[in-house]
Amino acid sequence: MKNIATTRFGDLEIDEAEIIRFPDGIPGFLEEKEFVMIPLGENEPFVFLQSLNEGDLAFLLTNPFLFFKDYEFVLPDEILAMLEIKESTDFATYSILSIPDKNIKNMTANLVAPLIINLNTKQACQVVLGKTVYTTRHRLFQEESAERGR
Numbered sequence: 001m002k003n004i005a006t007t008r009f010g011d012l013e014i015d016e017a018e019i020i021r022f023p024d025g026i027p028g029f030l031e032e033k034e035f036v037m038i039p040l041g042e043n044e045p046f047v048f049l050q051s052l053n054e055g056d057l058a059f060l061l062t063n064p065f066l067f068f069k070d071y072e073f074v075l076p077d078e079i080l081a082m083l084e085i086k087e088s089t090d091f092a093t094y095s096i097l098s099i100p101d102k103n104i105k106n107m108t109a110n111l112v113a114p115l116i117i118n119l120n121t122k123q124a125c126q127v128v129l130g131k132t133v134y135t136t137r138h139r140l141f142q143e144e145s146a147e148r149g150r
Contacts, residue, residue, distance in 0.1 A: 007056040008048065009038060019052065020122045023082075027113070027126055032057060035124075046097070049115070061094040064109055067140050071111060073129050083118045083125065092117045098137065108137040 002014045020035045032051045038058075040046040045066050051057040064071050075085070085091050093116060095109040111134035117124040 002052065004036075004050075004052050005055045006050055006058070008058055009050065012036075012038075012050075014052065018122070020049070020117055020124050022124050022126070024125060026059075026115075027128070029057065037061075047094075049094070060097040060099070061115065062097060062109065062140075064093060064095040064111060064114065067109065068111065068138065071134075073114070073127075073132065073134075075116065075127065079116065079125065079127055083116060083123050084121055085116075085118055090118055090120060092119055097140070105141055107140045109140055110136040111138050112136050 002016060002019070003011065004014060005011050014036050018036055020037065022033050022035065025031060025033055029051075032053055034052040035049045036052060038048040038050050040048065040060075045062050047061050049059040049061050079085075083091065093114050095111060095114055098108050098110070100106045100108070111129075112132060113126050113128045113136070115124060115126050
């Protein structure tokens, strides 16, 4: 077990088997290599990826396929090899979310750079997709005016 102090969740005791390791860090946070997933709530589509080293660093994530049914990409062979992924069931895909102006209605997902986590080994990386139609700011929720057909 490992104890960590976090800003959002207080003191936590983490099972070593639950530690997700990013050997190369995450772009922009290359020194951060160990994280743990903390669900936002029961039956919620959101989780926090909490750094074990920096108590105030946590990314809000979601499974992008829950919000973007047509989302698709091909993982490069070097990523599959690095993460020891042999089957599509070996890994999970997450997108980092942003909440502009702290307004949840404007929440966006980074579909250009998904996080790939091997569910068996807990090894992970952020993959930056090349030549893609996706952006770093896809809205999760459509504007109300668009929903009403205005």
